[in-house]
Amino acid sequence: MSRYPVLKSLLLMWCLCTWSAMAADNKINSVRIWPSPDNTRVVFDLDSAPQYTYFTLSKPERLVIDLADTGGKFNFAGLANESDLVKKIRYSTPKNKRSVRLVVELTKKIKPQIFSLPPTAPYSDRLVIDLRDDDSQPSRQSSQQVVSHHADEGDDRNIIVAIDAGHGGEDPGSIGSAGTYEKNITLAIAKQLAKMIDAEQGMEAFMVRRGDYYVDLNRRTELARKAGADLFVSIHADAYTTPQPRGGSVWVLSMKRANSELGHWLEKREKYSELLGGAAEVIQNTDSERYLSQALLDMSMDHSMTTSYGLSDLIIGEMKKVTRMHKKAPQAASLAVLTSPDIPSILVETGFISNPTEEKNLNWSAHREKLAKAMFNAVKRHFKRTPPDGTLWARLKQQxxxxxxxxxxxxxxxxxxxxxxxxxxxxxxxxxxxxxxxxxxxxxxxx
CATH class of the missing domain: 3.10.350.10 (LysM domain)
Incomplete structure (x- = not known):
């Protein structure tokens, strides 16, 4: 028997394996650095899902990442970087010829969070690095608002409205057929609403996000609480798989999510201590007094949800003067930004960005201003009717x-x-x- 067929088969298998390995090469296509007041997100856009390991080095502080099966080199020289946490990104000697080693030079010691993300339009596979500076000072705006809310001013403090512009930074939100990013629309409306609130005596706006950067969903309500917010308004633009749906809607927390959220807060003692203004520190961890904690949280959540629903009705009434409403009554859903038990919270969908007509309207500054005005009118009516204790509006109402x-x-x-x-x-x-x-x-x- 001839040996050549066997040799040919082995040669073919070797070629196939070599070709497969070459085809599996990953590649860095682009890099983005998204700074925010206390966080920086670094994103590597890749051809395919990354295989990676990482470690940190000190003196100087560095984050080192090894990307396996990755070839080619991206030029970091022209990379835009406005972060206070990242000095530069560079290459170093790789572990082997089939990998690359990335070095992120840091300005201080930070514990990074690293994870991969699958493709979602307009992005491909990504490797994400989150660098959070826990020692950073609050932004100037948030610091001022905390002081103005809690300062010893008798009964004349401002009503604080936290305005959350949905998405941001690496997360564009929904994308319209003309290429409009939801994150840009929500920020534009949020800024207009904040301007109206700040112009009203006795009211003050707190912007959860002031620029094009991402804020973690759970951190959004944390920031609102630290600012002493009396209300949390999250602004979004809806989307669907077909272009036909259109109109705005207003959402509140569902009872199912509310009940599970209560349990979540009770499981974390520091959380409900923060919520109850430190009262939990004097509540013993016994069954009977745990019921007291649960009752206090339950009352707080019930008040927040009742307030949220009433305000939602007012906003729908104002918005229908400006735009078509997709839902004519408040809707309930398990949305992460609505889970704060102590702050009445609503989410406003300003229209369907997937509808070409509404996408065009949302890109029109005058239309966005009308939407902001509708929200402002409703919020103002709500607080004129039931101003929070200790505020200027509460004192004026008594007079x-x-x-x-x-x-x-x-x-x-x-x-x-x-x-x-x-x-x-x-x-x-x-x-x-x-x-x-x-x-x-x-x-x-x-x-």
Whole structure:
């Protein structure tokens, strides 16, 4: 028997294995550095899912990453870097010819979080490095807001509204057919809403995200709590697999998620201690007193959800004057940004970015301003009706007078008599029209 067929088979197998190994080579296509006030995310875009190991070195501080089965070299020389945590990214001697070694030079000692992400439009496979600076000072804005909220000012503190622009940085959110990123739309609307709130005496906005960077979903409510927020408003733009759906909607936390979230907080003693303002520190870890903790949390969650639902109705009423509503009643869902037991929280879908007409509208500044104004009007009406204790608005409400409507009186006549505007009368009394009835008792706001 001839040996040549066997040799040919072996040669063919060797060629196939060699070709397979060559075809499996990964490659770094691009690198992005996303800095935020207390966090930096570094993203490597790759041809395929990465196989990696890493370790850290000190003096100087470095993060070293070995990417297996990766060939070619990306040029880091022109990489944009505005991070306070990353000095530079460079190559070092690899473990073998089939790998590359990356070195991220750091400005200080940081414990990194490293993970891979599968392809999601517009990105391919990615290797992500999260560097969080736990020693960083709060941003100037958040620091000021905490002080203004908690300073010893008697009953005149501002009402704090936390505004969360959905997505950001590495997470673009939904993408419209014309290439519009949801993260840009939400930030633009959030900035307009914040401007309106800051212009209103007795109110103050806290921006969870002020630029194009990503904030972890759980950290968003943490930041709002540290700012002393009385309300959390998350802004998004919806999307669907077909272009037909359109319209806005408002979402609140579902009861199922609320119940599981209560259990989650109770499991972490430091969490419900923070929630109860330190009260948990004096509550013993016994069955009977654990019930007390649960009751306090339950009451807090119940109040937040009731408030959220009532405000959602007001926002829907205002938004339908500006845009079509996809859902005409508040919707309940298990959304991560709505799980804070102590802060009333809502999520506003401003429209479907997957609908070409609504994508065009959302790119129109005047339309975004109308959406922001609708949210602002609803939030203002809500807090005029039920201002938080210790605020300027709560004190002014206590000083308000009342008037019983007589025959022949109208809002315009009463506005002239008490030297207030018709609009302020309507807001103080939660009126949707200029109509009043005989015998109706109206609150007269301070002029």
């Amino acid at each position: 308000n007078r009342t008037h019983r409507v007589s025959r022949g009186e109208s809002l315009s006549i009463l506005a002239q008599r008490y030297n207030v505007s018709v609009q302020n009368l309507k807001v103080a009394n939660n009126l949707n029209s200029d109509m009043v009835r005989i015998g109706q008792v109206l609150t007269i706001p301070s002029s």
